[in-house]
Amino acid sequence: MKKTILRDYAKLLARKGANVQKGQEVMIFAELDQPEFIKILVEECYKAGASKVSVEWSYQPLTKLHVRYQKEKVLSKVEEWEIAKIKHRVDTLPALIYVESEDPDGLKGVNQKKLSKCSGIRRGVFKPYRDMMDNKYQWCIAAAPSKAWAKKVFPNERTSTAVEKLWEAILHTSRAEGDGIGNWEEHNQDLKRRYEYLNSLGITELHYKSANGTDLRVGLLPESRFMGGCDTLLGSDVEYNANIPSEEVFTAPDRNRADGVVYASMPLSYQGSLIENFWFRLEGGKIVEAHAEKGEELLNSILDTDEGARYLGECALVPYDSPIRNSGILFYNTLFDENAACHFAFGEGYTSCIEGFENRTLEEMREMGLNDSLVHVDFMIGTADLSITAKTADGKDVPIFTNGNWAF
Numbered sequence: 001m002k003k004t005i006l007r008d009y010a011k012l013l014a015r016k017g018a019n020v021q022k023g024q025e026v027m028i029f030a031e032l033d034q035p036e037f038i039k040i041l042v043e044e045c046y047k048a049g050a051s052k053v054s055v056e057w058s059y060q061p062l063t064k065l066h067v068r069y070q071k072e073k074v075l076s077k078v079e080e081w082e083i084a085k086i087k088h089r090v091d092t093l094p095a096l097i098y099v100e101s102e103d104p105d106g107l108k109g110v111n112q113k114k115l116s117k118c119s120g121i122r123r124g125v126f127k128p129y130r131d132m133m134d135n136k137y138q139w140c141i142a143a144a145p146s147k148a149w150a151k152k153v154f155p156n157e158r159t160s161t162a163v164e165k166l167w168e169a170i171l172h173t174s175r176a177e178g179d180g181i182g183n184w185e186e187h188n189q190d191l192k193r194r195y196e197y198l199n200s201l202g203i204t205e206l207h208y209k210s211a212n213g214t215d216l217r218v219g220l221l222p223e224s225r226f227m228g229g230c231d232t233l234l235g236s237d238v239e240y241n242a243n244i245p246s247e248e249v250f251t252a253p254d255r256n257r258a259d260g261v262v263y264a265s266m267p268l269s270y271q272g273s274l275i276e277n278f279w280f281r282l283e284g285g286k287i288v289e290a291h292a293e294k295g296e297e298l299l300n301s302i303l304d305t306d307e308g309a310r311y312l313g314e315c316a317l318v319p320y321d322s323p324i325r326n327s328g329i330l331f332y333n334t335l336f337d338e339n340a341a342c343h344f345a346f347g348e349g350y351t352s353c354i355e356g357f358e359n360r361t362l363e364e365m366r367e368m369g370l371n372d373s374l375v376h377v378d379f380m381i382g383t384a385d386l387s388i389t390a391k392t393a394d395g396k397d398v399p400i401f402t403n404g405n406w407a408f
Contacts, residue, residue: 001167010044012180017140018095019240022049025094033101033146060106076118078125086129093137103148104332107272116301123374138240174245191228198226202393210386219257223355226251247339250316252353255371256285266380308373313349320404341382347373
């Protein structure tokens with residue numbers, strides 16, 4: 001891919017994604033696959049005004065070795081220097097940029113039960129600090145191709161061709177072609193018009209139904225509000241786009257009101273392993289039954305992370321007729337695949353989806369019915385025939401999706 005194009009993409013992530021502010025620290029998290037692009041991204045962050053840019057690298061083969069050889073006590077331990085590092089984040093509120101490129105099968109064969117258990121323990125230690133940062137810092141998740149990921153998506157191509165094709169797909173679906181910043185300003189306005197209409201309806205429940213067997217009713221809180229596109233930092237006018245790409249309008253449901261069955265429409269890539277052809281049965285908001293043709297043990301280990309992992313934290317609406325779906329590509333990456341179809345997330349709910357969240361404590365929102373968990377895992381449920389009907393506070397049934405797409 002031409003460096004000029006990559007530089008435009010990096011500029012989009014720095015200025016429209018994380019929207020780096022003058023004098024702000026930036027932390028970039030990346031795999032070892034695209035060092036040249038990360039170098040460009042670091043420079044664009046400095047050009048945007050960053051005072052300091054740090055990069056933290058990860059590498060799946062090392063993760064496999066750590067899980068294999070370290071005892072659980074060691075693997076789950078959080079060192080004092082790690083606590084000091086996250087305390088520094090709480091104090092300085094750096095912008096965080098995550099560049100995903102991992103191999104969807106990169107942790108195949110790893111002891112997933114051990115990894116999930118130890119990761120959960122570590123997340124539990126870090127969570128109070130992350131809660132303190134909630135809605136107070138910018139973050140952005142985007143992607144760059146690795147050779148292994150590209151070959152997974154385009155298995156019949158030479159490696160170099162597969163990487164180039166995946167770059168093209170990432171840039172196209174991320175609306176990064178041409179004037180990327182202008183594209184996102186227009187896109188954010190379209191999403192805003194849609195979520196404002198949904199918020200005007202006074203929705204109390206969403207009923208999902210499709211021919212694959214999905215028949216699920218999900219309740220919303222009176223304070224639930226739909227969002228989409230850019231977010232705004234608490235107490236300021238600083239906007240940022242947390243996901244590039246993003247096609248969703250989303251909200252937080254009532255954790256105690258979900259009943260029925262829901263089938264996933266795409267594989268779920270989690271911690272370097274794939275979960276395929278899975279479904280859930282929910283009663284009173286709780287996932288009481290979970291099955292998968294492939295990866296069922298991993299799926300249930302995630303659901304067993306804590307009590308909140310078996311309750312829904314997000315309802316996201318994405319039209320079937322979206323750029324990612326229309327590309328015809330299965331990315332095997334949740335950032336992209338979740339934006340090709342309507343999806344749910346089990347686990348933590350977003351506080352920003354609660355009306356007046358800035359004047360409420362976290363404990364108050366949890367008591368209202370906003371779900372809390374150490375995990376937040378998106379899974380795709382959108383199909384070509386999916387219908388979603390909203391029940392409103394005044395007793396009306398309003399079509400939201402018909403045949404997989406917006407009904408308005």
